[in-house]
Amino acid sequence: MQNGSYHDELDEAPILRSLHREAPFVTPPRFFDELPARVQQRILEEARPRPAAIWWTHVRIPAASLLALVLVAAIAWWPRFGTVETPNAMIADMELQGIELDRLDLDAHDLMAAYGEDPDLYSEVGHGLNSDELTAYLLNEDLSLDQLIEEL
Amino acid sequence: MSDLSDDELLALFRKEDSRHYAFNLLMRKYQRRLYTFIRRMVCDHDEAEDVLQDTFIKVWQKLGDFRGDAQLYSWIYRIAHNQCLDHLRRLKRGLFVSHDAVSERLCGTLDSTEHFTGDHIHRQLQRAIMTLPDKQRAVFHMKYFDELKYEEISTITGTSVGALKSSYHIAVKKIEAWLTADQTKATDPTS
Numbered sequence: 001m002q003n004g005s006y007h008d009e010l011d012e013a014p015i016l017r018s019l020h021r022e023a024p025f026v027t028p029p030r031f032f033d034e035l036p037a038r039v040q041q042r043i044l045e046e047a048r049p050r051p052a053a054i055w056w057t058h059v060r061i062p063a064a065s066l067l068a069l070v071l072v073a074a075i076a077w078w079p080r081f082g083t084v085e086t087p088n089a090m091i092a093d094m095e096l097q098g099i100e101l102d103r104l105d106l107d108a109h110d111l112m113a114a115y116g117e118d119p120d121l122y123s124e125v126g127h128g129l130n131s132d133e134l135t136a137y138l139l140n141e142d143l144s145l146d147q148l149i150e151e152l
Numbered sequence: 153m154s155d156l157s158d159d160e161l162l163a164l165f166r167k168e169d170s171r172h173y174a175f176n177l178l179m180r181k182y183q184r185r186l187y188t189f190i191r192r193m194v195c196d197h198d199e200a201e202d203v204l205q206d207t208f209i210k211v212w213q214k215l216g217d218f219r220g221d222a223q224l225y226s227w228i229y230r231i232a233h234n235q236c237l238d239h240l241r242r243l244k245r246g247l248f249v250s251h252d253a254v255s256e257r258l259c260g261t262l263d264s265t266e267h268f269t270g271d272h273i274h275r276q277l278q279r280a281i282m283t284l285p286d287k288q289r290a291v292f293h294m295k296y297f298d299e300l301k302y303e304e305i306s307t308i309t310g311t312s313v314g315a316l317k318s319s320y321h322i323a324v325k326k327i328e329a330w331l332t333a334d335q336t337k338a339t340d341p342t343s
Binding site: 014021025027038039040 | 180188204267295324335
């Protein structure tokens with residue numbers, strides 16, 4: 001850095017051209033003496049494995065195995081979650097959701113009589129379906145009672 | 153201060169038992185120049201120290217891969233340049249504020265003689281530099297203060313020489329206009 005050194009670009013910048021270029025910044029005492037040691041310290045700290053990293057190295061394989069086991073169990077048991085337990089529960093659920101049984105030309109009594117009380121039929125109804133799926137099906141298909149029984 | 157050449161430093165660095173010693177010498181050789189560049193970019197000492205330390209950590213991590221395609225100093229300067237831009241970007245993102253707001257915050261120490269020894273015109277010059285966009289500020293510093301050639305700046309910034317010339321030309325105009333306006337205000341406060 002030299003004072004007043006010449007740049008073509010500064011032809012039209014007399015103020016910039018006239019200024020000296022020394023850095024006017026102040027640093028704390030001994031800053032440059034101590035900086036290399038501080039950086040070396042950081043390098044050593046970053047190279048040292050952290051306790052969390054060591055802990056993780058030991059538990060990662062058992063944790064991954066456990067997670068895989070939980071996933072497999074969840075997939076195996078998934079169809080059983082949320083299935084209809086009884087026809088009464090299904091009807092209550094439908095009523096809670098504002099589904100008008102009248103629209104389907106049946107009432108709770110009809111529904112129960114048609115398939116709810118029949119243990120064989122009930123096992124067919126409940127199999128693989130949860131209450132939401134069943135109510136959505138009933139709503140969308142708008143089946144007559146006979147068709148409904150046939151479908152089920 | 154180390155009298156060893158860059159090649160000698162690199163040879164020492166490549167030996168396992170002298171690696172830390174060589175790196176220490178390398179830091180002592182370049183720390184002042186890098187600090188001045190970074191301080192001009194971020195203005196504040198604490199921020200400058202953070203960026204400088206991060207720069208040296210990066211140099212430590214990457215120096216083993218340095219193949220001598222460029223000069224060592226240009227290569228280190230490039231890392232410092234990128235660290236500065238990353239740091240400024242993080243500041244803006246972290247504070248959710250504009251470039252001007254960040255520059256104003258960073259310039260906060262300029263009025264304190266504890267941090268700045270320059271006279272009024274140098275203080276105003278630094279304020280004017282801080283109004284430039286980050287990349288243009290870096291180009292201005294490399295050309296005006298460090299007197300690097302455009303080709304060297306191009307190696308450091310990865311920008312074409314033509315674009316650098318335009319950027320520097322515009323920066324000079326802006327800063328000169330800023331300083332002229334400041335002088336006019338000082339001599340005629342009514343204007």
